[in-house]
Amino acid sequence: MIVVPTDPLWHHVGDAAAWMAAAIGGRWVYRRRRPAVEALAARTTPGYFLSLALGAVAGAWLFGSLNLRAPSHSIAGALAGAIAGVELWKWRHGVRGSTGGPFVVPLCLGIIVGRWGCLFAGLPDATFGIPTGLPWGVxxxxxxxxxPVQIYESLAMLLFLLAYRSALRQERPWAVQHGFHAFVLAYAVQRFVWEFLKPYPSLVFSLNLFHLLMIGLAAYALVWIARSRRL
Structure with a gap:
């Protein structure tokens, strides 16, 4: 068993570090994938980013609070809410196709770094795993x-980011054309697995709220990828 020194304040430190990592990722995208950034700017208005932000905040607090039955927030809920806000904006403005590619690297880095803040925040963070007899239990x-479900998620998204970066360098179609939806699918699959290792209340059989949300996100990604291939 690994003893982890914890303090609830580490959650805020983790949030700040996650935002910094996301900003560094955004700068990398701007410098290395500028055509994708310029294409996003040409197809959107400030309302796009406002819808994204409002959706993320609403989703984070809605799903986090519903899951714990107390005021809380969730990165999974923020992702779902941001997607809902953006897709509504796109529908109202007649924008077709994916616009999320430039966000993949910042989002991955934010999750990779932020989950360590959740780990060191300890039990009050309510993101801990179930008891285990494994030698790396925390x-x-x-x-x-x-x-250590926080570490599992961080490492899983790190592996996806490395695969995504490699695919971008090779101009693989799945990364260039469907990068955001590949990210959503990867996030949903790995998060679905780790949810079985958390003590959250079940809603349907052994599935909790985030299991159901991940099923929805995976379906969203798969539908978009399939539809894009038909266009």
Whole structure:
């Protein structure tokens, strides 16, 4: 068992570090993938980003609070809310096709870094795993070895980011044309798996709220990828 020094304040440190990592990722995208950034700017207005931000905030607090039955927020909910806000804006303004490619690297980096803040925030963060007998179980202050689900998610998204970067360099169609939806699908699949290792209340059989949300996100990604191939 690995004893982790925890403090709720680390959640805020993790959030700040995640935003910094996302900003660095955004700068990389601007410098290395400028045509994609310019294409996004040409197809959108400030209302696009306002819809994205409002959707993310609403989704984060809605799903986080529903899951814990108390005021809280969630990165999964923020992603779902941002997607809903953007897709509504696109529908109202007649914008077709994917616009999320430039956000993939910043989002990945934000999740990779931010999840470590959740880990060091300890039990009050309510993102801990179920008890385990595995040697890498983490003690977050209660003397119980738990699944380090935060680390699992961080490493899973790091692996996706490395694969995505490699595919971009090789101009692979899935990364160039469907990068955002590939990101959503990868996030949904790995998060669906880790949810079985969390003590959240079940809603349908053994599935919790985030299981159902991940099914929805995966369906969204697969439908977009299939539809894009038919166009």
């Amino acid at each position: 003690d977050l202050g209660d003397g119980i070895a738990r699944q």
